[in-house]
Amino acid sequence: MRLLQARQRPVQALGQLLAPWLRRSAAQVFARAQIDWAGRRSCLALSFDCDFPEDAQAIPRVVELLGRHGLVASFACVGRWVEDYPDAHRAALEGGHELVNHSWSHPDLVNSARHFVSARTDLNPRPWRALSLVEQLAEVSRCQDAVRACLGYSMTTFRVPHFGHADVRPLYPHLTALGLTCSSSVLAARARRLGLPGWEGALMEIPITSCPRHPYASMDSWHALYAGGGRHRQDFAGLVTSQLRRDDVTRGLTSLYLDPKDWERLDFDGLFRCLARNADGRWVTTLRQLAAWWACRYPVGPAAGGR
Ligand SMILES: [Zn+2]
16 A cells, blocks of 8 residues: 555646646536536535445444435445444435445455554455456445345445546446446546546446545545545635535536545534535535436537447
8 A cells, every 4th residue: 555655646746736737627628518417507426435344334423414414425335344234324325315336345445554443354455456357346246235135225336446546447348237327436637538427338437526636636535634644634625615616617516525434533514514505506416316317418428429
């Protein structure tokens, strides 16, 4: 992991240099597309990655906070934690939220930097990219089965573990056979059309929004609190609020993800209050609903391109 982080440093430095240009380019992509977002000015897709058991255990608290502010969200869940903590995941469904397939064991589940130590010692340290395609698909399929067996729910969205470092493209053609119609596994700055959703064969990819100041990192709680010593410990809500204001002008989409276990460290209550503010013109939706709407509204994409 440290080696990986060291390799990422030049990329992040380059990203900071390119940040203003990437922000402008993304804004132009959305402004040109003039998406109507179900009759609203902009769109917010909020998601949570429940990687560790401690994330799963925090789901009911996060659901309560979301309900307080009238927000819906998508929870990317790990199959083995669904088996161990079914009630916590059921709370998300009962709150009107979506569950997303995040693999059965979340390979590469380590935290060598020791910012956080899980109470569980049986995490899967094997790198996702060291898995063969067959092994990766078995991880996806087993998660799909676990959630169906434990909760009677069929997931339609997939998020690859450690999305920033994994190439998800070889998986795309196989995911639809498992009942998945949408993926949210690519960072906007690395996506083909920046943050714009697009067809990958029969599958919809909804990119995760890049940090406006560090475009080769996502605007998530890991980046805010821990990466590089915590790049947005103090100003995260302000950073997100400016991003949403930009969306209102450019008719943009923000796909923001957070880790449930950080609900206190990042003050989710205050953050959710910011997300819910001025929400009249913003479509706050799950990835599942967004993908279904997009498939009807843009069967061949809003600009050139096809499925
Ligand atoms: Zn940043």
